[in-house]
Amino acid sequence: MKALQDKIRNEGIVLSETVLKVDSFLNHQVDPQLMLAIGQCFAGAYEGEGVTKVLTLESSGIAPAVMTALTLQVPLVFARKQKSLTLRDDLYVEEVYSFTKQVKSEVAISRKFLTPGERVLIIDDFLAYGEAAFGMARIVEAAGASVAGIGIVIEKSFQSGADKLKEAGYRVDSLARIAALTPDGVQFVE
Amino acid sequence: MKALQDKIRNEGIVLSETVLKVDSFLNHQVDPQLMLAIGQCFAGAYEGEGVTKVLTLESSGIAPAVMTALTLQVPLVFARKQKSLTLRDDLYVEEVYSFTKQVKSEVAISRKFLTPGERVLIIDDFLAYGEAAFGMARIVEAAGASVAGIGIVIEKSFQSGADKLKEAGYRVDSLARIAALTPDGVQFVE
Numbered sequence: 001m002k003a004l005q006d007k008i009r010n011e012g013i014v015l016s017e018t019v020l021k022v023d024s025f026l027n028h029q030v031d032p033q034l035m036l037a038i039g040q041c042f043a044g045a046y047e048g049e050g051v052t053k054v055l056t057l058e059s060s061g062i063a064p065a066v067m068t069a070l071t072l073q074v075p076l077v078f079a080r081k082q083k084s085l086t087l088r089d090d091l092y093v094e095e096v097y098s099f100t101k102q103v104k105s106e107v108a109i110s111r112k113f114l115t116p117g118e119r120v121l122i123i124d125d126f127l128a129y130g131e132a133a134f135g136m137a138r139i140v141e142a143a144g145a146s147v148a149g150i151g152i153v154i155e156k157s158f159q160s161g162a163d164k165l166k167e168a169g170y171r172v173d174s175l176a177r178i179a180a181l182t183p184d185g186v187q188f189v190e
Numbered sequence: 191m192k193a194l195q196d197k198i199r200n201e202g203i204v205l206s207e208t209v210l211k212v213d214s215f216l217n218h219q220v221d222p223q224l225m226l227a228i229g230q231c232f233a234g235a236y237e238g239e240g241v242t243k244v245l246t247l248e249s250s251g252i253a254p255a256v257m258t259a260l261t262l263q264v265p266l267v268f269a270r271k272q273k274s275l276t277l278r279d280d281l282y283v284e285e286v287y288s289f290t291k292q293v294k295s296e297v298a299i300s301r302k303f304l305t306p307g308e309r310v311l312i313i314d315d316f317l318a319y320g321e322a323a324f325g326m327a328r329i330v331e332a333a334g335a336s337v338a339g340i341g342i343v344i345e346k347s348f349q350s351g352a353d354k355l356k357e358a359g360y361r362v363d364s365l366a367r368i369a370a371l372t373p374d375g376v377q378f379v380e
Contacts (some may be wrong), residue, residue, distance in 0.1 A: 029267045029303045030252075032260035059248035061219075066253045070222035078249065091337065105274045124284045 001041055001175040005188055007034060007151050008154070014181045015069060018128075018156070019100070026153065028123055030063045038175060041065025041122065042151040046072065049148045052118045055140065056106060057132055064153050070128050072121070077114070079107045079136060096135035099128060105134050116144030127152040128175060130161030134180040137170065149173060156181075157189050191365040195378055197224060198344065204371045208318075208346070209290070216315055217250045228365060229257025229312065232313060234342040235363050236262065238311055239338045240267065241333055242308045243267060247297060254343055255313040262311070267304070269297045269326060282332050286325035289318060297325050306334030317342040317364060320351030327360065339363060346371075347379050 002100040013021040042064075054076045055066035062078050069076035081096075082105065091108045098105065103167055115121070120140045124132055127150075137147050155162050155174035158181075165172050177189035204209040215221040221251035234256075242267045252268050254286055259266035271286075272295060281298045290296065304310070310330045314322055317340075329339050345352050345364035348371075355362050367379035 023300065024266075024303070028270070028300055029265050030256060030259070032266055033255050033263070035256060036260060059252060059270075062249060062252040063256045063266070066220060066222050066256060068224060069220070070226060073223070075215075075219050076222055076253070080218065080249075110213065110218055113214070 001038070003034060004153070004176045007031070007167075007181055008176055008178075012186055017115070017181050018159070020156075020178065020181055020186065022155070023155065026063075027060045032063070035063045035067045038153060038176070039071050040062045042068040042121070042173065043071035043174055044150060045151070046121055046170075049121075051121045051148050052121045053114070053120050053145075054123055055079065055109075055114075055136055056123045056154065057081065059137065060125040061123055064085070064125065068123055068151065069119065075113075075138050077109060079109045079139070081107055083103045092139045094135040094138050096131050097174075098131065107132070109139055114143035114145050118143070118145035119145070119148045120145050121148045122150045123152075124129060125153045127155045127161045127165075127172070128159045129180055130164050133161065133165055134168075137165075137168075151175075154178065170185075191228070191357075193224060193227055194343070196364045197221070198366055198368075198376055202335050202376055204373070204375060208349070209370055210344070210346075210368065210376065212344065213301035215252075220253045221254070224316070225253045225257045226260075228254045228343060229261050229367060231361065232258040232311070235341070236311055236338060239311075240309045241311045241338045243310050243335075244313055245269065245304075245310050245326055246313045247271065247326065249317040251313055254315065258311065258313055258341065265303075267299060269299045269329070271295045271297055283328045284325040284332075286321050287322065297322070297329070299329055301333070304330065304333035305324050306336050308333070308335035309338045310335050311338045312340045313342075314340070315343045317345045317351045317355075317362070318349045320354050322357055323351065323360075324358075327355075327358075340342075341365075344368065 149171035
């Protein structure tokens with residue numbers, strides 16, 4: 001998606017070989033017009049796939065995911081992150097490890113918002129090692145629903161998440177795929 | 191806003207005299223079409239007010255706020271909640287107490303995303319005692335910007351937040367105003 005690549009090139013800040021800061025349009029300040037274009041792009045890619053629900057993880061996934069859900073005309077569910085969780089029978093809970101933050105957290109969704117037979121499109125802002133996406137996919141499958149695909153705004157293709165998700169049989173659609181983060185800037189996958 | 195009142199009446203769950211659960215369309219599962227209608231309603235109310243930025247608090251404020259920002263064609267900034275924060279010079283930080291959760295947290299915004307002279311529309315999902323709204327307003331003013339107004343999806347009018355904000359001179363626009371939560375359901379302010 002060219003508008004997204006241009007935005008990353010112009011406003012993304014390379015903090016290290018593995019960390020890209022995009023807080024001027026995605027993670028903290030948000031460009032709503034770009035989010036709508038992103039949502040329309042995901043929705044177009046999954047037209048005719050029978051998606052019944054969009055699923056994301058708070059907080060940075062919500063803006064692109066709500067625009068995807070708006071365009072597909074289906075509900076959005078955002079999973080809650082919690083450091084630790086008292087046992088609750090009415091929740092699906094999965095543990096997710098963040099390599100970036102080096103912290104384990106629990107991701108939870110109310111059982112009443114995922115029902116057997118649903119076709120779920122998972123949306124997230126970043127894909128690195130795939131921990132969050134796998135965690136959401138496990139929840140979808142625990143509910144007896146199926147994963148239509150995984151839509152990613154920015155894929156760090158030099159990390160293993162996209163390959164692992166595809167090997168596990170998931171469809172992955174990434175709107176920007178980063179080959180390398182260098183002192184000279186962001187290199188995209190050709 | 192009638193569509194919102196109908197949704198609250200049909201899907202809201204009264205948990206106690208003070209707690210209304212709206213997780214089927216606002217807090218956990220999200221109705222994107224309703225969020226767009228909410229955003230258009232706020233945007234209409236602030237047309238011509240010179241709003242340059244929409245500000246909200248993660249996570250439940252993001253969906254209505256991004257639709258407001260989309261319609262007003264201005265950026266959104268969502269403040270980050272953190273339990274405790276190491277001192278960081280590049281942030282505006284305010285302490286906010288949640289009466290509902292009985293927990294104090296810090297709310298933070300990067301200094302680079304609020305600049306002097308900006309006109310900021312604050313959006314939040316709920317208004318109870320006004321703690322979150324006052325915290326965001328203090329950050330806006332610390333940045334040398336001004337508060338155009340405070341747009342609330344659901345105001346619990348039986349709690350003191352709306353009155354306190356108006357007494358402090360802020361414009362408050364609430365799309366649904368709840369007079370009482372009773373075993374028989376939700377009573378709206380006439």
